[in-house]
Amino acid sequence: MILIHCPYCEEDRPEVEFTYGGEAHIARPADPAALNDREWETYLYIRRNPRGPHAERWRHAHGCARFFNAVRDTVTDRFEVTYKTGEARPGDAK
Amino acid sequence: MLEIAPLAVAGIDLTLGTTPVSGTVYGHSVTLSPAAPMVRWSLRAKDAGVLSAAIGRALPDAIGTHHDGIARLGPDEWYALLPEGSTLPVVAGQPLSQVEVTARAVGLTLTGPGAAAALGRGCPLDLARLTPGRATRTVFETVEIQIWALAPETFHVEVWRSFAPWLWHALAEAIV
Numbered sequence: 487m488i489l490i491h492c493p494y495c496e497e498d499r500p501e502v503e504f505t506y507g508g509e510a511h512i513a514r515p516a517d518p519a520a521l522n523d524r525e526w527e528t529y530l531y532i533r534r535n536p537r538g539p540h541a542e543r544w545r546h547a548h549g550c551a552r553f554f555n556a557v558r559d560t561v562t563d564r565f566e567v568t569y570k571t572g573e574a575r576p577g578d579a580k
Numbered sequence: 581m582l583e584i585a586p587l588a589v590a591g592i593d594l595t596l597g598t599t600p601v602s603g604t605v606y607g608h609s610v611t612l613s614p615a616a617p618m619v620r621w622s623l624r625a626k627d628a629g630v631l632s633a634a635i636g637r638a639l640p641d642a643i644g645t646h647h648d649g650i651a652r653l654g655p656d657e658w659y660a661l662l663p664e665g666s667t668l669p670v671v672a673g674q675p676l677s678q679v680e681v682t683a684r685a686v687g688l689t690l691t692g693p694g695a696a697a698a699l700g701r702g703c704p705l706d707l708a709r710l711t712p713g714r715a716t717r718t719v720f721e722t723v724e725i726q727i728w729a730l731a732p733e734t735f736h737v738e739v740w741r742s743f744a745p746w747l748w749h750a751l752a753e754a755i756v
Contacts, residue, residue: 487704494655495643495716500704502719548719550643550654 488563493570494550507543509533510555511575539566541575594745596686603755605701608694610755612748615687615736621660621668623650625676631658634671635678644716646728651715653726659715661687661728661738685726686744688737694755695733701754703727710735723747 489498515521515529534540540560545553557566557575567576600613625631632639639658640647650660660668670678690698696707702720705727710716715728723746726738739747 497644497709498706499718502704548724549717551657551717552654 488565490544490556490565491568492546492549492552493554493568494552495546499546499549503546503548505545505547507545507553510541510543537561543571544568589749594749596745597748597752601752601755602692605694605697605755608692608697610690610692610694610698612698612751612755613689613691615689617664618682618687619660619662619664619666620680620682620685620738621662622679622681623658623660623677624656625658625674626656627675630674631676634674634676635660635668637668645713646715647713651726651728653715653717659726659738661736683741685738685740688739688744688748688751690735690737690751691733693733695735698751698755699727699735699737702750720747721750 488501490501490504491498512529515525518526521529537560539557541555541557543553544556545551553571554568555571555573555575556568558564559566569576596614597612598614600611602609602611604610623631623635625634628639628641637650638648639650640652643652643654645652646661649662649666650658653659662668668678696710699720700707703718703725705716705718710727710729712729712731712734715726717724717726719725720737720739723739723743725747728736728738730736737747
């Protein structure tokens with residue numbers, strides 16, 4: 487079982503306590519009405535889907551219940567780093 | 581023709597135990613018993629100081645610990661587990677939420693040298709780190725529970741009422 491470090495609980499917790507929340511750092515447009523259909527589609531549906539390090543949201547659903555961000559390698563499934571919501575993606579993890 | 585054996589226990593037969601069950605897990609003795617009736621509160625506040633002042637009690641600082649009957653489950657979430665008959669002052673006009681959830685959950689108690697091992701039959705948490713004073717939400721198989729480490733080899737397990745009969749049987753089966 488994968489252990490995921492929760493940045494709020496500050497300990498490694500079993501994977502089954504967590505749920506996945508999609509790609510991280512996607513900001514909702516400040517004024518959605520000003521967007522055309524293509525831009526709105528991009529915001530809603532278009533994701534990077536990279537092979538390699540991927541910043542994504544996770545929720546410690548059966549723990550502190552908080553969303554946080556993680557950089558996970560989509561090839562190895564290894565969690566490089568986890569950090570609190572609102573913090574910038576750590577530069578060393580790219 | 582494929583024959584399917586009937587289930588050993590049907591869902592309707594599952595009831596919460598009323599008398600303690602004793603046994604061993606990996607050779608260590610453990611006793612499972614229903615906990616005494618408690619008063620439960622779900623407490624939410626962004627500022628711990630506001631909540632602490634409102635209820636007139638000290639709150640535990642670290643997430644995943646309990647102190648004086650109150651556990652800190654998350655950055656803005658506390659859970660009070662108090663003896664039956666206790667009350668908490670309800671404060672209006674403050675940025676906090678106090679919800680009495682006494683009837684939502686029931687408590688089970690596991691005691692004995694095999695208590696952690698019994699929980700470990702279904703809980704993936706590293707229970708060796710759950711030293712007295714720790715309290716956290718986690719899962720047992722797929723059922724969400726809270727584990728409060730009250731003393732060495734003594735755990736209080738909080739589980740939502742509708743899951744309690746199943747959890748009781750799962751633990752009772754684990755401690756043959």
